[in-house]
Amino acid sequence: MTCQKPVYITTPIYYVNDVPHIGHAYTTIIADTISRYSRMIGHDTFFLTGTDEHGQKIEEAAKARGETPQAYADKISATFRNLWDEFEISYDAFIRTTDEAHIKGVQYAFSKMFDKGDIYKDIYKGHYCISCETFFPKTQLVDDEFCPECGKATTIVEEESYFFKLSAYQDKLLAWYNENPECILPKSKRNEVIRFVESGLDDLSITRTSFDWGVKLPESLNDPKHVMYVWLDALMNYLTALGYGNDNNKMKYWPARVHLIGKDILRFHAIYWPAFLMSLDMPLPKHVAAHGWWTRDGQKMSKSKGNVINPKEVADAYGLDNFRYFMLREVPFGGDGDFSQKALIDRINNDLGNDLGNLLNRLIGMSEKYFEGRIDSSNVSKYYQNELDEVIESFNKLEPYLFEMQIHRYLEELWRPLSVANRAIDKYQPWVLMKDGKDEEAMALVALIANILARVSIMLYSVMPSVTKKISASLSFDIDNSSWLRFIKNHELLDTFVISKIPPLFPRIEEPLLAHVEPTSAQEKPKEEKQETKKEDEGIALISIDQFFLTSLKIGTIVEANEVQKSDRLLILQVDIGEDKPRQIVAGIKEFYTPEQLVNTQVCVVANLKPAKLMGNHSEGMLLAAKDENGLHLIRPEAPKRNGTPIK
Numbered sequence: 346m347t348c349q350k351p352v353y354i355t356t357p358i359y360y361v362n363d364v365p366h367i368g369h370a371y372t373t374i375i376a377d378t379i380s381r382y383s384r385m386i387g388h389d390t391f392f393l394t395g396t397d398e399h400g401q402k403i404e405e406a407a408k409a410r411g412e413t414p415q416a417y418a419d420k421i422s423a424t425f426r427n428l429w430d431e432f433e434i435s436y437d438a439f440i441r442t443t444d445e446a447h448i449k450g451v452q453y454a455f456s457k458m459f460d461k462g463d464i465y466k467d468i469y470k471g472h473y474c475i476s477c478e479t480f481f482p483k484t485q486l487v488d489d490e491f492c493p494e495c496g497k498a499t500t501i502v503e504e505e506s507y508f509f510k511l512s513a514y515q516d517k518l519l520a521w522y523n524e525n526p527e528c529i530l531p532k533s534k535r536n537e538v539i540r541f542v543e544s545g546l547d548d549l550s551i552t553r554t555s556f557d558w559g560v561k562l563p564e565s566l567n568d569p570k571h572v573m574y575v576w577l578d579a580l581m582n583y584l585t586a587l588g589y590g591n592d593n594n595k596m597k598y599w600p601a602r603v604h605l606i607g608k609d610i611l612r613f614h615a616i617y618w619p620a621f622l623m624s625l626d627m628p629l630p631k632h633v634a635a636h637g638w639w640t641r642d643g644q645k646m647s648k649s650k651g652n653v654i655n656p657k658e659v660a661d662a663y664g665l666d667n668f669r670y671f672m673l674r675e676v677p678f679g680g681d682g683d684f685s686q687k688a689l690i691d692r693i694n695n696d697l698g699n700d701l702g703n704l705l706n707r708l709i710g711m712s713e714k715y716f717e718g719r720i721d722s723s724n725v726s727k728y729y730q731n732e733l734d735e736v737i738e739s740f741n742k743l744e745p746y747l748f749e750m751q752i753h754r755y756l757e758e759l760w761r762p763l764s765v766a767n768r769a770i771d772k773y774q775p776w777v778l779m780k781d782g783k784d785e786e787a788m789a790l791v792a793l794i795a796n797i798l799a800r801v802s803i804m805l806y807s808v809m810p811s812v813t814k815k816i817s818a819s820l821s822f823d824i825d826n827s828s829w830l831r832f833i834k835n836h837e838l839l840d841t842f843v844i845s846k847i848p849p850l851f852p853r854i855e856e857p858l859l860a861h862v863e864p865t866s867a868q869e870k871p872k873e874e875k876q877e878t879k880k881e882d883e884g885i886a887l888i889s890i891d892q893f894f895l896t897s898l899k900i901g902t903i904v905e906a907n908e909v910q911k912s913d914r915l916l917i918l919q920v921d922i923g924e925d926k927p928r929q930i931v932a933g934i935k936e937f938y939t940p941e942q943l944v945n946t947q948v949c950v951v952a953n954l955k956p957a958k959l960m961g962n963h964s965e966g967m968l969l970a971a972k973d974e975n976g977l978h979l980i981r982p983e984a985p986k987r988n989g990t991p992i993k
């Protein structure tokens with residue numbers, strides 16, 4: 346057993362205004378992977394997840410359904426917990442911000458910060474986005490009104506509020522980033538945070554009076570109309586889950602080894618959270634690691650767009666371990682990923698079926714045919730030391746990749762030993778060795794393959810817990826701390842052992858298994874990192890297919906068209922692109938079309954442009970058109986298409 350170092354790993358706590366989707370599953374699966382690995386290597390690991398249940402957004406969602414916030418939160422929180430249980434997520438605690446102990450802990454923290462002089466009372470005046478539960482200064486708004494994060498309209502808030510002296514922590518935060526180059530992962534994100542903090546921090550409003558669904562202030566403040574800002578309440582979960590402000594019985598796990606989050610909530614975790622911790626005189630987390638977003642057709646997933654991917658459906662159809670492997674291998678940590686069944690099927694058939702599954706099948710076949718399944722590793726080094734060295738070199742590189750959240754690299758590197766094994770079979774051809782009477786050499790080769798597969802299954806366990814247990818059962822060993830110590834850390838070889846036959850682990854998939862999850866434009870996307878933009882000789886910029894698919898193009902029908910007063914160029918159009926309501930698009934086509942000519946005709950719309958204002962009119966998109974010496978013509982589908990049909 347190695348050192349029992351306490352290791353604390355967290356996911357964000359999920360808002361209960363929405364049921365779990367693929368994005369939530371992604372964060373949780375990464376955290377589960379790191380936790381499983383950490384336990385396997387002997388660390389005393391504590392993995393926390395849970396639900397974030399207070400705030401205006403939840404209060405409104407409950408109201409809209411005619412339920413009390415508590416009843417509503419109970420219901421949705423359970424859907425998260427049930428899904429993680431079905432996914433066999435190895436969490437050690439599931440915190441809810443409505444837990445009594447959490448509320449007490451948050452109030453305790455508030456009092457401490459107040460007593461320290463870091464909290465004062467004033468009036469908050471400004472814009473608030475309920476959807477993001479975030480205050481924004483006017484300078485950050487789009488068109489003076491819209492949320493820069495989600496694009497929804499903000500509300501103007503003017504109310505009495507307690508403030509946290511965030512500005513007082515600016516220099517200390519900058520010192521933390523500078524002294525700990527890996528405090529924010531991937532490292533590129535750290536620069537974004539530094540730039541933001543350097544541009545100046547305003548004090549943070551941390552209480553609200555205009556609604557009720559939140560943690561009340563400590564009684565000692567005697568100010569019952571205030572509830573705490575949901576992000577203060579939520580961030581504290583990382584401490585209260587360890588007993589902070591109560592019995593402190595798990596505080597040995599603090600500071601966190603890693604807070605896993607999505608990039609959209611980096612600011613809260615990389616600025617507010619360390620500042621709160623500094624105010625509480627608590628050590629800071631080792632890493633805040635921000636992953637990218639999963640999209641469909643390059644678009645954010647949302648209920649209103651109806652493009653949300655249900656992780657359970659995907660896991661049920663394709664296998665949970667396969668789904669886990671796909672998510673972690675497909676996207677470089679920190680980058681965005683577009684979900685498609687084609688990409689998932691490719692990973693299953695190629696990486697898992699061809700490289701891993703076939704190797705196991707070949708091993709089972711050879712060991713049965715030549716040695717009745719009984720394998721002896723004693724001569725592996727005598728004949729195949731080069732291959733062993735190559736494999737050890739790869740295994741030695743793995744762990745840092747995992748702890749630095751480069752999980753796609755980890756998996757890529759883990760596949761190298763598999764290709765060493767596949768190459769060795771092709772090169773040394775055990776059937777020829779057997780025919781030539783070189784049984785000892787053939788046995789050593791089969792044992793080499795078995796040992797490589799054993800080691801790969803140990804290191805793949807945290808990503809694919811159930812499949813790898815099947816592999817290890819077939820090779821008659823267990824995946825646990827002692828096998829990790831023997832075969833990975835100390836490079837020992839398996840003793841004499843028996844290989845037993847198991848059914849193929851990755852049957853080939855020919856067709857998408859989920860009919861209603863339509864193929865997406867991402868199907869044709871190359872899997873590897875983005876290619877650089879190159880210039881052709883005549884100066885036309887070449888873009889990668891990835892870059893092209895960043896543009897969301899859709900078919901729409903113009904349902905209303907009007908002139909913009911005092912403009913020679915502009916028309917205001919209402920275009921139905923299959924969303925809840927038509928999009929308003931202001932287009933410079935007045936010289937070429939009258940409003941009457943346009944109504945009820947179909948057009949091609951760029952649907953993911955940042956909203957803009959043209960002569961005071963809000964515009965949320967652009968029409969495709971071609972203009973030459975014969976004038977301007979709109980680009981239209983050859984035959985009528987359903988509104989919202991993606992153009993690929």
Ligand code: MSP
Nearest residue numbers: 357358359360368369397579580606607608638639
């Ligand atoms: N409640 C806050 C977190 C508080 S933590 C102290 C919250 N909740 S959330 O439910 O909206 O989001 C939780 C996590 O899911 C975030 O890390 C977010 O980035 C992630 N995802 C939500 N949608 C996602 C995708 N489409 N793709 C990847 N992850 C995304 O924010």
